[in-house]
Amino acid sequence: MTVTDNAANRDAAEPEPIQAVPLKHPGQWIAGAVILILVGLFIYGAATNDAYRWDTYAKYLFEERILSGVGYTLALTVLAMIAGVVLGVIVAVMRMSPNKVLSATAWVYLWVFRGTPVFVQLVLWGLVGSLYKVISIGVPFGPTFVQIDIQQLSLEYVFVLAVIGLALNEAAYMAEIVRAGISSVGEGQMEASVALGMSWWQTMRRTVLPQAMRVIIPPTGNEVISMLKTTSLVLAVPFSLELYGRSRDISGVNFQPIPMLLVASTWYLVITSVLMVGQHYVEKHYAKGASRQLTDGQLEALAAANKTIVEEGK
DSSP states (O other): OOOHHHHHHHHHHHHHOOOOOOOOOOHHHHHHHHHHHHHHHHHHHHHHHHHHHHHHHHHHTTTTHHHHHHHHHHHHHHHHHHHHHHHHHHHHHTTSSOOOOHHHHHHHHHHHHHHHHHHHHHHHTTTTTHHHEEEESSSTSSOOOEEEGGGGGGHHHHHHHHHHHHHHHHHHHHHHHHHHHTTTOHHHHHHHHTTTTOOOHHHIIIIIIIHHHHHHHHHHHHHHHHHHHHGGGGGGGOOOHHHHHHHHHHHHSSOOHHHHHHHHHHHHHHHHHHHHHHHHHHHHHHTTTTTOOOHHHHHHHHHHHHHHHHHHHO
């Protein structure tokens, strides 16, 4: 019997490959059709309903005051998130510090700012002028170098208070996110860093935090989107030049709140969509090396290595 005959017998003995036929799910098609019909009816009803005032919506969508509100909303979001992330990292490191005083201080901070609503916190920040009429900076019980009269400050002061209120609240949540990311790094990494002579702070900065970014980035992106929407609460400070405050002020003049709310919602959706795209690419960047899916170049290198091994075995 030749080698060709053996190969033919093996081919004859092997069963034919199974042709898998996917199951049909008529219920899913019916549900999808019902949803499309309902969406179509809603769009048709909204387009033909005069109460939506689409002419007013189109008039104010790119109105100067609305665009100015968008700018203030973005400024509040960016500044509050930057300050919140920096402070959150500091609080997270304090929370995990072996120093009991630092750990207890961080725990109290988290307890206060996570345990009270952000709206209440912003209201309190708006009442700072009633609690502290003058802020003095200098030597305790000694000479004063700078004295600030809070009740005489301008609109920029209210904007700063809004940023501070948002940032302090956000820092409490970012601290827990950072702490979760730090905890995801294996203890062997810290032990190796200590063995190399690094201090605890150097280990956190050079070894742990860079590796923890893979876990920290996704929830941080969600926090940025959440912060964008939370800026609508700074009316409690009160600061009313952001997007929702502007739309509310305009609706108070033209008595058409529905189209103005739609204008604000449209801009929130646009900005959120851009942030979601940016979050996707940032997550993809920090996920390098974590996926088991090989690139084309890696597959070619692996195939070449296997071919070399086979040739050497022969």
